[in-house]
Amino acid sequence: MTVLRNKWILIPAVVLVLLGSYFLFLNTAFTGTRCEGARVKHGQVPEDQSDCYTCHKKTTPKAAQDWYESKHGMILVKCYVCHGQPDGKGAVPFTATPSVATVCQRCHAPAIDLMQSKFGVRDQCETCHMFHTSSLHHGAYGKSESKEKFE
Amino acid sequence: MAIASFVLQMEPGRGAEAAAALSRVPGLTLEFSGEQNLVAVVERASAELPQVESGLKEVPGVLCVITAYLNIEDELEAAGSC
Amino acid sequence: MNINRRQFIKYSAAAFAMLLLDKGPALAAPDQGVERWVKGVCRYCGTGCGVMVGVRDNKVVMVKGDPNNHNRGMLCLKGALLPSVVHAPDRLTQPLIRKEGKLTPASWDEALDLTAAKFKEAMAQFGAQSVGFYGSGQNLTEESYLANKIFKGGLKCNNVDGNPRLCMASAVGGYVTTFGKDEPFGSYEDLDAATCFFIIGSNTSECHPVLFRRIAARKQNDKNVRVIVVDPRVTNTARIADMHLAIRPGTDLALLNAMAHIILNEELDEPRFHSKYAAFKAVEDGKPVDKTFEDYRAFLAEYTPEKAAEITGIPAAAIVKAAQLFASSSATMSLWCMGLNQRVRGVWANNLVHNLHLLTGKLGRPGSTSFSLTGQPNACGGVRDTGSLAHLLPAGRVVANKDHRNQMEALWGLPPDSLHPDPGLFATALFGALGEKVKALLVLCTNPAQSLPNVKKYTQNLRHPGKFMAVIEAFGDAETLKYADVVFPAAFWCEREGVYGCSERRYSLLEKAIDPPGQARPSVNILVDLATRMGVDPKFVPFKNSAEVWDEWRTVSASSAYNFKGMTRERLRKTSGLLWPCPTEDHPGTKIRYVRGEDPNVPADHPDKYFFYGNPNGRATIWLRPHKPAAEEPDAEYPLVMTTGRVIDQWHTGTMTNKVPEIRAAFPNAYVEINVEDAKRLNINNGDSVLVETRRGKLTLPARVGEVCRPGLIFTPFFDAKKLVNELTVDAIDDISKQPEFKICAARIARA
Structure with a gap:
């Protein structure tokens, strides 16, 4: 039993087993209350569908569609750029409300400065400019009247 | 509906004051209250969570709010398919 | 409970x-x-x-x-x-030398001495043309200029090429043959003023996302703005398009000539402009000959909308409409990228876009310009402007021209007629000669073992026992390291200081933010150290840092139309970039070239508003270029066209983007995109494993079935080192630019 004597192998192994059993338990124990459409859980996504949008079109269709039609969707600022990845391995924290200081600021620093000088310090951009559903974003670039149909 | 847990960092000695304010937030249960930290679990529609989070920051004595765990159970459930 | x-x-x-x-x-x-x-x-x-x-x-x-x-x-x-x-974990932090087949850590002295010895040995035995340098559009300007000076001036070896040969060479050819000088006419500010965008062969949305945002914002602000996208795929760029023309790959020349035909036929041209500022030319028996407007009109006669529709697969009415939009808008801006450049007729395709602008006079006014987009951060400033390609010398000079060589000899303090008079080997020729004619090669900051076309052919050279290859690289997992004999760890990005020059002739200083990890060094210092150990006179490369190289290059530029002598290091530190020409320290930089009052190269008292000073006759050239198909058209055996490209998440060969955990989780694998019709016929479903085969190789890739590709076309991105898509691509090259036709080859697919 040489393996057991080395606690640096043992500790991660125990953590892995515990985490694994937690998610296994979570996904098998409460079958009666599982949601439709949310069959795939974070961390179990097949590799060819690992793009967040592929699943969230089905699981959170409204949020996904709002993003798709928004400015961020149009210019392909994808989910993980602001919300991070569920595995939490990246630099962007996995959260529903991205931090102004670490996420929004990367592109919108000039706008944030302008807003702060106009209206004082607010804790969240999202209070006024809802990331997905604000009219500022919703249907962006779709309002142009130049969309004619050409055969 | 969605479930989120928040870590609230407090100014020292104002925990009780904040706990009283937090008890009035619908869907919120206080799972832990320590010297400088509180842990709150909130169950609300996912669209309302951002407001809940910014609301938490307004609670007297709160320095900083960290979203610790988020399980968005998605809109489908809210529509009654669950 | x-x-x-x-x-x-x-x-x-x-x-x-x-x-x-x-x-x-x-x-x-x-x-x-x-x-x-x-x-x-x-x-x-x-x-x-x-x-x-x-x-x-x-x-x-x-x-x-x-x-x-x-x-x-x-x-x-x-x-x-x-x-x-x-801060990726697999950054290289110490020099490596291949011993018994394995790259093993070594000291700087060992690695530098070994490399210098191998180069000296090759040159002593086989002459100066038996060594070479392969650079990159990601090097700092100082690094490219220095390597070019060391090899062409110091070692008298013209085998200096780089990956811009794979991406920009045709655009260079297009600008030089039409306007006389390389690099775009206008600037990004034209994006804010154009009323019609003609985007051809560019998926701007995924390859130049910040420029795409600017185009989209322009369209949102002005509802009269029109966007025409010509692309065989319905890319994300097409989401803002008023017209998407799903062209059959390899038929762009026919489309562009047909648009010119329609413009003349409907009298939408601008005779005041083209009669005064354009000259008509064609190539006959390998020589350019003068033509007249009437010759041009006669040449275009066969490119009727109906015939073009037959060739391109685009409805004739749509071609007519596109030509009308192009010519009748108040300001038209054309944008293109690899779709036109990576073609066996890439230079011609570039010429034909310029033709449309010259015919309609849509040049040199805000929003009216023909603008080539560049793929790499410093292909323009670093490689094109410093002349770090096998046939070029700095600032628009060419090796084959004796006057140009003499000018550079004077500027570099070399004896007259000492530079080698023949152009060196271009990218694919350089790797094709590796181990045979070329014995020792230095590669700087690029990954040819993944990015060359028909790459299996060239990996045979990379494996050649008679070759020596030293690589200056920042990341330990680059495919090319598998074949390297010596690896030097390079300071990456903001770990050293230097200049990047982007698509719009803008030079910006990249300042040093942090120290490089371990023993990694700035490439400028590695190059100087190597050069002196190879026997180059230390007085010829007296540089301690990139700022000193910049000062020399800035002074060298003063004698050319590129003149950016006014861009001192100090000024670049204060500003966020300046556009050349910028001859003096109080010059604000140039937004529009060839126009009196804008371009300092045009005399203030020049009688005409426009002056194409790069051409002896002072005019831009409208070329008569006939339609020619791709090198490898689909046939009964290989009935589909395969094209390659980028996705927004990944960049080039993925050595950088795959270090980002968010990206690695979201977009780790290559795929093959197939049209629903083809998929149905071949019984392929979304996600199925598909065997993609060309005459050069085969790969198994997961299928993405959809309507993005036009029927008969498949698309795969090339970032994935696990699936070397370039094993399938063809290495046919453009006669003029020597750029390979990555974008088109014949393929077949089947469920694996």
Whole structure:
């Protein structure tokens, strides 16, 4: 039993087993209350569908569609750029409300400065400019009247 | 509906004051209250969570709010398919 | 205890939160604790966005857009996620030497001496043309200029080429043959003024996202703006298009000539412009001959909309409409990229776009310009302008011209007629000769073992026992390292200082933000050290840092139309980039070239508004270029066309983007995109494993079935080192630019 004597192998192994059993338990124990459409859980996504949008079109269709039609969707600022990845391995924290200081600021620093000088310090951009559903974003670039149909 | 847990960092000695304010937030249960930290679990529609989070920051004595765990159970459930 | 899923999740949520509690102080500082912001340029594409690099404890913790650069603070997905790349775990931190087949750590002296000895040995035995340098559009300008000077001036070897041969060479050919000088006419500011965008062979949305945002914003602000997208795929770029023309690959020349035909036929041309500023030419028996407007009209006669429709697969009415929109708008801007450049007739395709602008006079006024987009951050400034290609010398000079060589000899303090008079080997020829004619090669900051076309053919050369290859590289997992004999660890991106020049002739300084890891060194210092050990006179390369190289290059440029003598290091530190020509320190830079009052190369008292000083007759050239198909058209055996390209998440060969955990999780694998009709016929479903086969190789890739590709076309991205898509591509090259036709080859697919 040489393996057991080395606690640096043992500790991660125990953590892995515990985490694994937690998610296994979570996904098998409460079958009666599982949601439709949310069959795939974070961390179990097949590799060819690992793009967040592929699943969230089905699981959170409204949020996904709002993003798709928004400015961020149009210019392909994808989910993980602001919300991070569920595995939490990246630099962007996995959260529903991205931090102004670490996420929004990367592109919108000039706008944030302008807003702060106009209206004082607010804790969240999202209070006024809802990331997905604000009219500022919703249907962006779709309002142009130049969309004619050409055969 | 969605479930989120928040870590609230407090100014020292104002925990009780904040706990009283937090008890009035619908869907919120206080799972832990320590010297400088509180842990709150909130169950609300996912669209309302951002407001809940910014609301938490307004609670007297709160320095900083960290979203610790988020399980968005998605809109489908809210529509009654669950 | 009775507990349901909801309560269980709640308890878990609380438990997770508790786990974080003892990390209190770290959580109280959610803004990454940036100590200082350092100005720089994004490491990725040719858009060249300005960035501010946030540093804490000698680490890059955050990157945000530079509000004073052209991107106005905006970044794309890749730029925003740059910090993870810098501190990737597999950065190279010490020199490596291949011993018994394995790269093993060595000292700097050992690695430098071995490399210098191998180069000297090759040159002594086989002459100066038996060595070579292969650079990159990602090097700093100083690095490219220096390597070019060392090899062409110091070693008298013209085998200096680089990966811009694979991406920009046709655009260079197009600009030089039409306007007389390389590099675009206008600037990014034209994007804010154009009323019609003609985007052909560019998926701007995924390859130049910040410029695409600017086009989309322009369209949102003015509802009269029209966007025409010509692309065989319905890309994300097409989402803002008023017209999407799903062209059959390899038929762009017919479409562009047909548009010219329609413009003349409907009298939408601008005779005041083209009769005064354009000359008509054609190539006959290998020589350019003068033509007249009437010759041109006669030449175009066969390119009727109906015939073009037959060739291109685009309805005739749509071609007519596109030509009308192009010619009748108040300001038209054309944008193109690899779709036109990576073609066996890439230079011709570039010429034909310029033709449309010259015919309609849509040049030299705000919003009216023909603008080539560049793929790499410093292909323009670093490689094209410094002349770091096998046939070029600095600032638009060419090796084959004796006067040009003599000018450079004088500038570099060399004896007259000492530079080698023949152009060296271009990219594919250089690798094709490796181990045979070329014995020793230095590769700087690029990954040819993944990015060359028909790459299996060239990996045979890379494996050749008679070759020696030293690679200066930052990342340990680059495919090319498998074949390297010596590897030098390079300082990456903001770990050293230097200049990047983007698509719009803008030079911006990338300032040093942090120290390189381990023993990694700036490439300028590696090159100087290597050169002196190879026997180059130390007085010929007296540079201690990149600032000294810049000062020499700035002075050298003064004798040319590129003149940016006014861009001192000090000035570049203060500004977020300047556009050349910029001859004096008080010159603001040039937004529009060849126009009196704008371009300092046009005399203030020049009688005409436009002056194409790069051409002896002072006019731009409208070329009569007939339609020619691709090198490898589909046939009964290989009935589909395969094309390759980028996706927004990944960049080039993925050595950088795959270091970003968010990207690696979201977009790790290559795929093959297939049209629904083809998929149905071949019984392929979304996600199925598909065997893609060309005459050069085969690969198994997961299928993405949809309507993005036109029927008969398949698309695969080339970033995935696990699936070397370039084993399938064809290495046929453009006669003029020597750029390979990555974009088109014949393929067949079947369920694997």
